[in-house]
Amino acid sequence: MKLTGKALVYGDHVDTDVIIPARYLNTADAKELAAHCMEDIDKDFAKKLKPGDFVAAGVNFGCGSSREHAPLALKTAGVSCVIAKSFARIFYRNAINIGLPIIVSGMDIKDGDQLEADLDHGTLTNVTRGTKESFPPFSPFLQTIIASGGLVAAREGGHL
Amino acid sequence: MSKMTMTQKIIAAHCGQETVTPGEIVLANVDMVLANDITAPVAINEFRKLSNPTVFDKEKIALVLDHFTPNKDIKAAEQSRFVREFAKEHDILHFYDVGQAGVEHALLPEKGMVTAGDLVVGADSHTCTYGALGAFSTGMGSTDAAVAMASGKVWLRVPEAISVVLTGQLPEYVSGKDVILHLIGILGVDGALYSSLEFSGDGVRALTMDDRLCVCNMAVEAGGKNAVFPVDDATRQYLTEHGAAQPVVYAADPDAVYQRVINIDLGALKPTVAFPHLPENTKTFDDIPQGMKIDQVVIGSCTNGRLSDFVAAAEIMKGRKVHDGVRCLIIPATQKIYRDAMHMGLFDIFLDAGCAVSTPTCGPCLGGHMGILAEGERCVATTNRNFVGRMGSPKSEVYLANPEVAAASAVLGVIASPDML
Structure with a gap:
């Protein structure tokens, strides 16, 4: 799968409370959640984001609450992929389980840079800056979940 | 001879392996799956996408309405009702509504629903609390909870470990909260990322069970997967008093491998x-x-x-x-x-x-x-x-x-x- 879009860049320790504040968790409706995605850290997020864009951040992205509403809100808002120097572990597994692509990379990315990710070959390209990096593949079991289309589909496929 | 930590031993016992290695991904059997009024609705939606949406064990699922209850608004009331109806439909034994409920991570230990040696997963990040009882417990998402409710299994990356050695006694006005805040101050909010925090040392005896529950509760705030205390007389007494199942005690091998060792003199801690x-x-x-x-x-x-x-x-x-x-x-x-x-x-x-x-x-x-x-x-x-x-x-x-x-x-x-x- 190839993804292209521009980067919206944030800092370290972006927690799930700012990705989707608890005051909106009285619904599990993905579209409603997406409407408020990231608003406490960037009130213009919904305006700036075009479908297919990337979110790029520093270390420990998605720390804090286990709320799966966070990756769900990002995915439904149109984010194609989250790139971070590291991910908090619950966000990491939630993203894989629901089929939101994530890449661990320390690539130098500035707000607005045009990016391309090739998930099959494990390459990330910063078109704006002319840089390219490869990222390590997921472990075989996680690849099975991703290839199945998420954890529920992997269960249906008899993988657990 | 294995060289496993306490956490690794509990995980190995739950996936039918003699040993596990840090970084390895295993499928483990769960003893309890937990979700609340915010995370359960998402889990139930995912659960219903399964072609065979039946629960693996109606006595090993806990649904606790605690976050937006007593219902804070109409939408929260709808979410509570959604979970309540699911619990009734599947005859869930451990369903706690307003009047019986409490904050989940205080409620489960109090009701004796977790014992030493258990493997517990919950769609709530503070599920790591039960390490105080000598269990492996960790937070995850709603889809994980959905699949665990159906299969009784969860995928886990076997964690590396950080050893935290406690000595001495807590001074006046200092408690478990100060121990864990002090430790998070040392580690940083991602200092224990993907790792388990393994507590040991003479100082463990000086901590009450409430202190230990508080310490383990905030392991996630250092990025930790779980935290665990060794089982001692205080643990056994607590489990007996609360009607928990017979404990299964795991202890770290003497030559278990730790990424890092942190020593904390409890006597030197101050309100933090x-x-x-x-x-x-x-x-x-x-x-x-x-x-x-x-x-x-x-x-x-x-x-x-x-x-x-x-x-x-x-x-x-x-x-x-x-x-x-x-x-x-x-x-x-x-x-x-x-x-x-x-x-x-x-x-x-x-x-x-x-x-x-x-x-x-x-x-x-x-x-x-x-x-x-x-x-x-x-x-x-x-x-x-x-x-x-x-x-x-x-x-x-x-x-x-x-x-x-x-x-x-x-x-x-x-x-x-x-x-x-």
Whole structure:
């Protein structure tokens, strides 16, 4: 799968409370959640984001609450992929389980840079800056979940 | 001869392997799956996408309505009803509604639903609390919970470990909260990422079970997968008193491998406060400016909403008044804690002081209801997170502290240590 879009860049320790504040968790409706995605850290997020864009951040992205509403809100808002120097572990597994692509990379990315990710070959390209990096593949079991289309589909496929 | 940590041994026992290696991904059998009124609706939606949506064991699923309850608004009421109907449809044994419920991570140990050696997963990040009982427990998402409810299995990456060696005894006005805040201050909020925190040392004996539950509760705030205490006489007594199943005791191999060893002299700890907006921003009163005015105090949550927390707060509050202009909220974490605190006369002390006493709820801890902060307001809370907007306005501030510090702050109207009274 190839993804292209521009980067919206944030800092370290972006927690799930700012990705989707608890005051909106009285619904599990993905579209409603997406409407408020990231608003406490960037009130213009919904305006700036075009479908297919990337979110790029520093270390420990998605720390804090286990709320799966966070990756769900990002995915439904149109984010194609989250790139971070590291991910908090619950966000990491939630993203894989629901089929939101994530890449661990320390690539130098500035707000607005045009990016391309090739998930099959494990390459990330910063078109704006002319840089390219490869990222390590997921472990075989996680690849099975991703290839199945998420954890529920992997269960249906008899993988657990 | 294996070289496994306590956590690795519990995971190995739950995936039918003699040994496991850090970084390895295993499919483990779960002893309990937990979800609440926020995470269960998403889990139930995923569960219903399965071609065979039946639960693997109706006695090994816990559904607790605790976050936005008593229902804060119509949508929250719909979510509670959705979970309630699911629990009825599948005859879930451990379903707790308003009147029986409590904050989940205080409720499960109190009801004896977790024992030493168990593997527990929950769609709530603070599920790591039960490591205090000698169990492996960790938080995950709703889809994980959905599949675990159906299959009884979960995928786990076997964690590396950080050893935390405790020595000495806690001084006055210092408790489990200060131990974990101090440790998060050392590690940082991602210092234990993907790792287990393995506690040991003579100092373990000096910690009450409530202290240990509080310490394990906040392991996730250092990025940890789980935290675990060795099983001792205090653990066994607690499990027996609460009617838990017979413990299965695992101990680390003497040559278990740790990425890092951290030594903490409990006797050297001081009351510790985490400043906004990360739990790693810890300070002691040597460095906290005097006269930092506050608007609200919250004493409660899965971190510090247990009986000993209210006993400690009441000792500070007795015969004193909450400062003018400060709201002080007392939120016992379970119905039993509520009743015990009431029978001990603690509510009289709190009510005489001018506190508001609430029924159990997670409420303000996550900015749900029952104590939301306005722009510019400052709160001292015994809760677990001080992120931007955590308790309300993105321009409010939360300071994390132990119950004695919270009570002293309520009385003095500023962030204060009990010895300043």
